[in-house]
Amino acid sequence: MATIQFRDIRKSFGDTDVLKGVGLDIADGEFLSLVGPSGCGKSTLLRILAGLESQTSGSVRIGGTPVDGLHAADRDLAMVFQSYALYPHLSVAENIAVPLTMRRLSNAQRLPLIGRALPGSRTTRAAIGTTVREAAEMLDIAHLLDRKPGQLSGGQRQRVALGRALVRDPSAFLLDEPLSNLDAKMRVHMRAEIAQLNRKLGATFVYVTHDQAEAMTMSDRIAVMMEGELLQVGTPDALYDHPEDIRVAQFIGSPAINILPVDTDASGTIRLCDMATGLRASGPPIEHLGVRPEAFVPCEEGELVVGRVRMIENLGSDLFVHLDAAGVPMPVTVRLPSSARGRIKVRDVMRLTATPARICGFDSAGKAAPVSAHDKAHDKAHDTAHDKVARHV
Amino acid sequence: MSDLASLTNSGPKQQRIARPERPERRQARAGMVLFAPALVLLILILIVPVGVAALLSFTDYTLGRPSIDWVGLRNYIDIFTGSSYRKMIVATVLYVALVVPASVFLGLGAALLIRSLNVGQSFYKTVYFLPVMASLLAMAIVWEFALHPTLGIVNRTLAMGCGTPLELWSWFARSCVDGFPLWLGDRDYALYTLAFIGIWQSFGFNMVLYLAGLTSVPTELYGAAAMDGVKRGWERFRLITWPMLGPTTVFVVTITMIRSFQVFDTVEALTHGGPAKSTYVMIYAIYEKGIAQNLVGLGAAITILFLAFVMLISVAQRRFVERKVHYQ
Numbered sequence: 191m192a193t194i195q196f197r198d199i200r201k202s203f204g205d206t207d208v209l210k211g212v213g214l215d216i217a218d219g220e221f222l223s224l225v226g227p228s229g230c231g232k233s234t235l236l237r238i239l240a241g242l243e244s245q246t247s248g249s250v251r252i253g254g255t256p257v258d259g260l261h262a263a264d265r266d267l268a269m270v271f272q273s274y275a276l277y278p279h280l281s282v283a284e285n286i287a288v289p290l291t292m293r294r295l296s297n298a299q300r301l302p303l304i305g306r307a308l309p310g311s312r313t314t315r316a317a318i319g320t321t322v323r324e325a326a327e328m329l330d331i332a333h334l335l336d337r338k339p340g341q342l343s344g345g346q347r348q349r350v351a352l353g354r355a356l357v358r359d360p361s362a363f364l365l366d367e368p369l370s371n372l373d374a375k376m377r378v379h380m381r382a383e384i385a386q387l388n389r390k391l392g393a394t395f396v397y398v399t400h401d402q403a404e405a406m407t408m409s410d411r412i413a414v415m416m417e418g419e420l421l422q423v424g425t426p427d428a429l430y431d432h433p434e435d436i437r438v439a440q441f442i443g444s445p446a447i448n449i450l451p452v453d454t455d456a457s458g459t460i461r462l463c464d465m466a467t468g469l470r471a472s473g474p475p476i477e478h479l480g481v482r483p484e485a486f487v488p489c490e491e492g493e494l495v496v497g498r499v500r501m502i503e504n505l506g507s508d509l510f511v512h513l514d515a516a517g518v519p520m521p522v523t524v525r526l527p528s529s530a531r532g533r534i535k536v537r538d539v540m541r542l543t544a545t546p547a548r549i550c551g552f553d554s555a556g557k558a559a560p561v562s563a564h565d566k567a568h569d570k571a572h573d574t575a576h577d578k579v580a581r582h583v
Numbered sequence: 584m585s586d587l588a589s590l591t592n593s594g595p596k597q598q599r600i601a602r603p604e605r606p607e608r609r610q611a612r613a614g615m616v617l618f619a620p621a622l623v624l625l626i627l628i629l630i631v632p633v634g635v636a637a638l639l640s641f642t643d644y645t646l647g648r649p650s651i652d653w654v655g656l657r658n659y660i661d662i663f664t665g666s667s668y669r670k671m672i673v674a675t676v677l678y679v680a681l682v683v684p685a686s687v688f689l690g691l692g693a694a695l696l697i698r699s700l701n702v703g704q705s706f707y708k709t710v711y712f713l714p715v716m717a718s719l720l721a722m723a724i725v726w727e728f729a730l731h732p733t734l735g736i737v738n739r740t741l742a743m744g745c746g747t748p749l750e751l752w753s754w755f756a757r758s759c760v761d762g763f764p765l766w767l768g769d770r771d772y773a774l775y776t777l778a779f780i781g782i783w784q785s786f787g788f789n790m791v792l793y794l795a796g797l798t799s800v801p802t803e804l805y806g807a808a809a810m811d812g813v814k815r816g817w818e819r820f821r822l823i824t825w826p827m828l829g830p831t832t833v834f835v836v837t838i839t840m841i842r843s844f845q846v847f848d849t850v851e852a853l854t855h856g857g858p859a860k861s862t863y864v865m866i867y868a869i870y871e872k873g874i875a876q877n878l879v880g881l882g883a884a885i886t887i888l889f890l891a892f893v894m895l896i897s898v899a900q901r902r903f904v905e906r907k908v909h910y911q
């Protein structure tokens with residue numbers, strides 16, 4: 191129930207700049223995922239938002255009010271730590287109850303022994319016990335309530351950490367890779383639970399993850415961060431279909447996008463391995479083309495890429511075909527429907543094309559640049575040149 | 584049914600011959616072999632002498648006399664009935680009861696304060712650790728000068744307070760008239776003065792142990808506590824620092840207790856157990872009876888009593904650790 195705004199946040203630890211001017215607006219009730227490779231500063235940004243670390247410069251606003259200098263306890267946020275940060279000497283139930291006892295009981299009521307005898311303490315404690323039990327049941331850890339964190343597996347600890355954040359009703363939840371240690375089934379289950387919680391509570395969620403599939407399925411918007419900078423912030427669809435940076439394109443999507451190194455001549459014609467591709471750069475010169483595996487379609491002629499099948503992965507529902515293509519250092523991955531099963535064999539030659547709308551172009555700096563179909567589409571020279579390559583591979 | 588029984592009976596037996604020895608077994612045997620020299624040494628230099636002392640404590644043995652007489656429990660009866668021995672127990676227990684809590688809590692307090700400093704951490708660490716490193720015998724001489732009834736800096740400083748509002752304190756006003764205490768020479772003050780020196784000397788050591796303990800508390804926990812709504816330092820201490828220091832505290836308390844049971848050097852240097860046996864602590868009594876007066880049997884009896892005390896502390900510590908203290 192709060193908006194969050196980062197304004198040009200910078201953070202350095204000594205000489206190393208960890209955050210290099212992060213600006214980000216998160217809407218009320220939004221589910222925003224922060225993704226990026228290890229060490230890019232995701233946790234640092236989250237800790238600055240939480241008030242556990244102070245930024246070198248820039249400001250943070252929660253619900254429109256600047257919170258710089260406000261104690262973490264006063265920011266009304268709940269956080270799941272990447273390292274869980276469970277209290278090792280308290281049982282699971284006590285761990286989950288801490289945020290409630292700290293906020294619902296008075297100082298006197300929290301005192302050992304005497305505190306329990308004070309008026310109101312009994313009923314509040316009973317209510318806390320119920321809330322804790324409910325949270326534990328949702329996370330499937332009700333049978334572990336009496337154990338100490340040291341007696342739990344990594345995944346169970348992670349669920350306790352999640353429980354400790356979820357028992358409260360804060361204005362925003364900050365989750366730092368909360369599902370990284372769970373098994374596949376539990377992860378899918380928790381994904382649904384967290385997404386549902388976001389809808390039910392209407393609280394803002396900031397969710398850090400390495401796992402782009404997690405980010406794609408759960409988020410309203412995704413912020414991709416690399417080396418302390420936000421590369422792109424947008425809906426999962428926007429990031430997938432229109433990445434603004436080649437690194438975003440490579441990070442989002444599994445299997446990864448195919449990157450084809452190309453040249454652009456003075457007239458704007460894009461050439462792959464010295465052959466015209468039928469595409470032209472309508473903006474700055476293009477150095478790389480990005481094509482999603484499912485954007486490729488096999489064709490008889492006028493292809494973009496031609497290559498020999500190196501390996502076929504049959505997933506039942508889909509078929510992933512990996513090709514060694516001329517002029518492309520990495521194998522090209524193509525996703526085909528299951529109907530293609532049996533029709534393609536290893537060492538076959540495949541010709542692939544894609545509609546220009548589904549091809550992303552990137553300039554020399556790796557930024558997105560427009561690509562359009564060439565006016566006189568497939569000239570003769572193009573075809574013969576490709577045939578030569580096909581024989582060659 | 585019988586077929587099944589014969590199968591299950593013969594099966595494992597045949598297998599056992601073929602099956603190689605389990606690695607745990609082999610490791611256990613290797614462990615025994617490696618542990619044997621330590622065990623032999625332990626028996627030779629610890630268990631045997633204690634056994635001999637226990638035997639001697641039932642005799643009237645003195646060094647140089649050819650005959651030994653078995654006196655049964657007489658040495659022990661002497662200890663528990665004689666007035667000077669009762670004073671010994673009182674002085675020892677009082678000394679321990681004063682030094683242990685004070686030096687443990689001062690050590691903890693100093694460690695917490697030093698940890699909270701941004702600059703000068705190593706300066707304070709050094710200052711507080713100096714008394715631990717200094718030879719207590721040498722320091723005892725310094726204390727003797729400082730506490731000298733008329734020339735010592737302590738009483739001279741106190742005397743400067745006469746005529747100031749400090750005289751509102753009745754003890755102070757009385758001392759201004761009758762003179763300040765003799766400290767080490769006064770039976771009402773001597774033990775407390777020794778305890779003060781003991782605290783001064785040992786809390787730096789406890790501080791170092793607590794500083795080490797504090798570094799093992801994950802800082803992430805303080806972050807979690809802040810998110811959970813813990814704002815005040817005291818709450819943070821109660822929720823995290825104190826429980827996480829549990830193992831350190833048990834260790835610190837035990838070691839301080841045993842060390843203060845063993846207090847000897849300051850007594851020997853400053854009071855010789857006096858005045859009026861008010862500082863007649865156990866180790867000093869052992870030394871005086873067993874070595875100075877050559878009453879080996881009696882000295883041995885006090886030694887056994889001393890060992891019993893130390894043993895009791897160790898057992899209590901183990902019990903406490905198993906029950907309450909959280910180890911990771």
Ligand SMILES: Nc1ncnc2c1ncn2[C@@H]1O[C@H](COP(=O)(O)OP(=O)(O)OP(=O)(O)O)[C@@H](O)[C@H]1O
Binds near residue numbers: 226227229233235272
């Ligand atoms: N206290 C610190 N002192 C110095 N450098 C730090 C500190 N904390 C983090 N860093 C550095 O800041 C960078 C970003 O760290 P951060 O923990 O934010 O990464 P992250 O994106 O969360 O990575 P991961 O996905 O692996 O958790 C890292 O290079 C790290 O080494």
Ligand SMILES: [Mg+2]
Binds near residue numbers: 232233234366
């Ligand atoms: Mg992190």
